[in-house]
Amino acid sequence: MSPGPDDPDNMAVMTYDVAAVRKEFPALVEGPSAGLARFDGPGGSLTPASVADAVATAMRSGLCQRGSLTAPDRLADEITLGARAAMARFTGLGDPRGIVFGRSMTAITMDVARILAREWGPGDEIVLTRLDHDGDVRPWVIAAERAGATVRWLGFDTTTCELDDIAPLLSERTRLVAVTAASNLLGTRPDLPAISAAAHAVDALMYVDAVHLAPHAPLDFHGFGADFLVCSPYKFFGPHLGVLASTPERLESMHPDKLLPSTNVVPERFELGTLPYELLAGVRAAVEVAESLGMSAVESHERALMARLLEGLGALERVTVHGRPARRTPTALLTFDGIDAHEVSASLAERGVVAPADNFYALEASRHLGLGDEGGMRVGLSAYTDETDVDRLLVALGDALSR
Ligand SMILES: Cc1ncc(COP(=O)(O)O)c(C=O)c1O
Incomplete structure (x- = not known):
């Protein structure tokens, strides 16, 4: 029709x-x-x-650190908050307080896996897929190994390249399901709402790798049933860094290693050191391009x-x-x-x-x-x-x- x-x-x-x-x-x-x-x-x-210009303009603005004392301080603050607001819209999360910036999706996932795995032990299970990029596989394998938890593998049909049924892999022992929103190799888009409903039915967390989907379709944090969603702006017109979206409440419950003088507020708690403000200016511009298209x-x-x-x-x-x-x-x-x-x-x-x-x-x-x-x-x-x-x-x- x-x-x-x-x-x-x-x-x-x-x-x-x-x-x-x-x-x-x-x-x-x-x-x-x-x-x-x-x-x-x-x-x-x-x-x-427009993205390249936003990065260059930020770099020419005399930015040093976020703050309220001087105009450049306030600009660094404004750029950071603007980038969080843009990513909250882009991911569908809605709340800028749930947006964390990191060096890459891989670095962020290594961190999140390490933090979550502190709660895992022998008898706990996580579900990974054979469809996923290694950035959404190896951090979890390493973390599970260290915690003594078991990895259960979800395969896919080699003819259709659709994921197999997840139901037989889930139980009350499942702590987390990590799954891609789209395969960067094959293009497959798994049925995220169905997978997250099954994961949540056994109280497992849902970690969605949206790196490959982000340049191709609207993201929908809540519609996907994500507890965590990661993406990388350099795949959708922006600079090279990674973004984690989660609810501020979930982030509050997690405790990354941090320096003594650094803030413990969310989301900054997760962003070690000084953020790349010039790249954040580019992130906001990239989201504006995506919105205008x-x-x-x-x-x-x-x-x-x-x-x-x-x-x-x-x-x-x-x-x-x-x-x-x-x-x-x-x-x-x-x-x-x-x-x-x-x-x-x-x-x-x-x-x-x-x-x-x-x-x-x-x-x-x-x-x-x-x-x-x-x-x-x-x-x-x-x-x-x-x-x-x-x-x-x-x-x-x-x-x-x-x-
Ligand atoms: C689906 C998918 N996940 C994760 C990654 C890793 O992203 P990053 O380079 O931000 O670590 C990539 C990069 O190609 C990807 O395509």
Whole structure:
């Protein structure tokens, strides 16, 4: 059925002007990236001019520390609070007091795992998935090992790349379920509300890795049923750092190691040392870009392009597209009959098409698929990808495979 005029998806497609969006991203036309067709967005998105300008402006403002004495002190304070408010909107958490900034999602997850695991012991269990990036796997494995707790693994179907049923793994012993909002390797979007309902039914905490979903669809902390949600602004137009969203009440109940003179208030309790104010200025600007694009509009734009890509790939011989999940991001993992994915990537790079090959730290997923640690070639669409990019990729791939 075609969407009606009031269908939000249809309106989104009609109002999404990708040519105008592309003008916001200087790297598409200047510097070493000029003219490249970029499909490496899942590794890190391009940066809009407004974000780069916000970072530069903050750095030129004489910022030193947050405070109220001088104008630069007040500006550092304003930038920090502005970035928290922006991330509270972006994650759907709503309350800026639940937003913690850290160096990366990985660093934050290592910290949270260490803190939560202080309460675990032998007999306790946590559930991890084979779909997840290692940033949402290894911190929990390490913490569970130290605490003597048991890891239960949730696998996925290697044909559809949908997660298996979590129910058989849960019990009153389950302390935590860590699951991705979208696979950075395969694009699969697990049914988070169903998983969190099952986790909460046994009083387990739900830790959601939204790093890969964040650039592709609206986040919904409460709708996902998250107790914790993590993401990384450099994946959605912003600077390189990580963000944790949780309720202030939950954060109050947790006690990270801290210095004696540093504040014990939430969320600052979790942010060791001085925050990178210039990057926080960039975070706020990145959220404003996401808001002006409309993440639902981005999602619709990318869905239409993904259909074009998958159709084109289907017409090529020797290409395997791994998985056909019901709900997905515009990210696909490809392998090729008789030719190594790294070789294909190199051949595309010669033609100005950027689609790297790796396991992309989704190590468990790559191994579960039988691809070992090599993985495959990942093709990721972004808010700034257009039809010309997709067609360039398909032509370059056709050429590379017919050599
Ligand atoms: C799904 C997913 N989770 C976690 C991470 C790790 O994020 P960070 O680089 O902020 O530690 C990545 C990075 O690629 C990712 O794609």
